[in-house]
Amino acid sequence: MSCKLLALVAFCLIFLNVRAADHNLRQCADTSLAKSLICEDDIRISGKFLHQITEIVDCPKYGVQSNKISCIIVTNQLGENGGEVTITDGGINYYNVEIALKSQVSKGLNYHVEVYTDP
16 A cells, blocks of 8 residues: 555656646757847736736747747746746747747746847
8 A cells, every 4th residue: 555655656746847847948959059039028927816827928029030049948937836838839940939828827927038049
C-alpha cells in the first residue's frame, strides 16, 4: 500500500513540475540569433473572481516586419499562479507572431514578452 502511495505522490510532483513549466515560453535555440529586439511588452492584468482572462499579444503590433523572428521569450512573473502561453499564429522563422496568454481561474496575468529577429 505504501508503494502505491509513494508512486502517486511522485507522479503528482512530476505533473506539477511539468505544469509549472507551461507558464513560460522560450523558443530560442540559438541566443546568438537574438540580435534585434523588435517587441517588448509587460502584460499586467488583475484577476477577476471565477473568471479566466485571455490576452492576445501581436508582434509587430502594426505594419509589416522585414526580418524573420529568431527568438520568442515569454516569462511568467506570478510563480505558480501563472497561466498558459500559446503561439496561435506565426512564430520562429515567420515575420509575425501572435501569442495568447490565458490566466488560471480567479488569477491575473503578469508576463514579460520579448521577440527578437536576426537582421
